[in-house]
Amino acid sequence: MDWSRGTIIGRGSYAVVSSATSDSGDIFAVKSADLSLSHSLQKEQRILSVLSHPYIVGYIGHDITMENHELVYNLLMELLPGGSLADEILRRGRLEESVIGYYTRQILEGLNYIHSIGISHCDIKGENILIGEDGVKISDFGCAKLGQEEVDQPIAGTPMFMAPETACGKEQGFPSDIWALGCTIIEMATGRPPWLNMTDPVSVLYKIAFSGELPVIPDYLSCKARDFVSKCLSRDPKERWTATELLRHPFMDVEFGKVSVNVKLPWNSPTSILDEGVWSGTVEEEEEVSENLAGECSSSPADRIRRLCLFSRQPPPPPDWRREESWFIIRDHNST
Known part of the structure; x- marks a missing residue:
C-alpha cells in the first residue's frame, strides 16, 4: 500500500506516531522507529496482527521505508477520533x-x-x-x-x-x-x-x-x-x-448509555504521552528515535526544539488535510 506521512501526533518511549493517508484517501496512524531500534515495535506488530476484536485497536499492516537515508520500521493501525x-x-x-x-x-x-x-x-x-x-x-x-x-x-x-x-x-x-x-x-x-x-x-x-x-x-x-x-x-x-x-x-x-464522542481528527496521539512523569512513563529502556522522523513536521531546528519544549503543555493545532505540503511521500507508483 502506498501512503504518505502527515503530522506527528505523539511520541512514545520507543517510537513516533504520525497521521498518514493512503492513495485511496484512507486516514490511519503510523507508529515508526529506526529499524535498528525497532525490536519492541516489531514485537507489538506480531501481537497486534493476530488480534481481532471490537475493543482492540485495529491492525492495518507494517512495512519498512527509507527516509532521509535511514531505514524506518512502520506499524500501521487505525486512528481513533477521540484521543486517549x-x-x-x-x-x-x-x-x-x-x-x-x-x-x-x-x-x-x-x-x-x-x-x-x-x-x-x-x-x-x-x-x-x-x-x-x-x-x-x-x-x-x-x-x-x-x-x-x-x-x-x-x-x-x-x-x-x-x-x-x-x-x-x-x-x-x-x-x-x-x-x-x-x-x-x-x-x-x-x-x-x-x-x-x-x-x-x-x-x-x-x-x-x-x-x-x-x-x-x-x-x-x-x-x-x-x-x-x-x-x-x-x-x-x-x-x-x-x-x-x-x-x-x-x-x-447496570445499563450504561452510549457515551457521545466529538468525532474529529485529533492532535492527540493514539498512544498519548501528554502526561509525562513516573505515573505515566513505562519501565523500558527508552530507545532513541531518529531525528529524521522528529523533524518532518517542522521547518527549522529552532522550531523543532520549541515544539518539543511545549509539547506536553500546548498541543499542536490539527493538521490541514487540504494542504498538499502537509504530506510527505513515502512511496509512489514511480518509485523503484
Missing part, C-alpha cells in the same frame, strides 16, 4: 460513574479476549486506551507477553499501575492486568493517578510492593462500583477476580 482516555480525563476531570462503567465494560471485554488467547497486556492505563465513535479500544502492546514462553521476560509497564507481585519482580500476567484496570478506574473516577504524592519511581515501586496499602477507592462511587474495584485490587493475585468473573459482577449488569 488519559486525554479525556485531562479535558473533563473526574468522569461520571455511567461513563466509567461504559468504558470499563469495553476494556474488560478486550482484556477477556486477549487473556483467552494467552496474551497479557502488561501496561493497562488511561494513556493506552483509545476513544472511538463506538467506545474505547485497548492499544499499545509493546509490553505485552504471549503465553508461558515469555514468563521469564523482564518486568515492563508503568510503575504507578503495577500490581504488587509485579512491583516486587515476582510475576506479571493476567492478574496484573486486572490490578491495572482497577487503577485505571480510580484514574477515571478521581482525575488523578492511583497513588498520590508519589514522584520517584523507586518509591512508587517500593510502596506498591511492600507497604501493604491499596489505592484509595473514592467513597462517592456506588456500592456496586466500589465492590467491583475492590475485586480488582486484591494484593494477592490469586484472590483477584478474572476478567470473565468481573464481566458477571453486578456493576457490569
Whole structure:
C-alpha cells in the first residue's frame, strides 16, 4: 500500500506516531522507529496482527521505508477520533460513574479476549486506551507477553499501575492486568493517578510492593462500583477476580448509555504521552528515535526544539488535510 506521512501526533518511549493517508484517501496512524531500534515495535506488530476484536485497536499492516537515508520500521493501525482516555480525563476531570462503567465494560471485554488467547497486556492505563465513535479500544502492546514462553521476560509497564507481585519482580500476567484496570478506574473516577504524592519511581515501586496499602477507592462511587474495584485490587493475585468473573459482577449488569464522542481528527496521539512523569512513563529502556522522523513536521531546528519544549503543555493545532505540503511521500507508483 502506498501512503504518505502527515503530522506527528505523539511520541512514545520507543517510537513516533504520525497521521498518514493512503492513495485511496484512507486516514490511519503510523507508529515508526529506526529499524535498528525497532525490536519492541516489531514485537507489538506480531501481537497486534493476530488480534481481532471490537475493543482492540485495529491492525492495518507494517512495512519498512527509507527516509532521509535511514531505514524506518512502520506499524500501521487505525486512528481513533477521540484521543486517549488519559486525554479525556485531562479535558473533563473526574468522569461520571455511567461513563466509567461504559468504558470499563469495553476494556474488560478486550482484556477477556486477549487473556483467552494467552496474551497479557502488561501496561493497562488511561494513556493506552483509545476513544472511538463506538467506545474505547485497548492499544499499545509493546509490553505485552504471549503465553508461558515469555514468563521469564523482564518486568515492563508503568510503575504507578503495577500490581504488587509485579512491583516486587515476582510475576506479571493476567492478574496484573486486572490490578491495572482497577487503577485505571480510580484514574477515571478521581482525575488523578492511583497513588498520590508519589514522584520517584523507586518509591512508587517500593510502596506498591511492600507497604501493604491499596489505592484509595473514592467513597462517592456506588456500592456496586466500589465492590467491583475492590475485586480488582486484591494484593494477592490469586484472590483477584478474572476478567470473565468481573464481566458477571453486578456493576457490569447496570445499563450504561452510549457515551457521545466529538468525532474529529485529533492532535492527540493514539498512544498519548501528554502526561509525562513516573505515573505515566513505562519501565523500558527508552530507545532513541531518529531525528529524521522528529523533524518532518517542522521547518527549522529552532522550531523543532520549541515544539518539543511545549509539547506536553500546548498541543499542536490539527493538521490541514487540504494542504498538499502537509504530506510527505513515502512511496509512489514511480518509485523503484
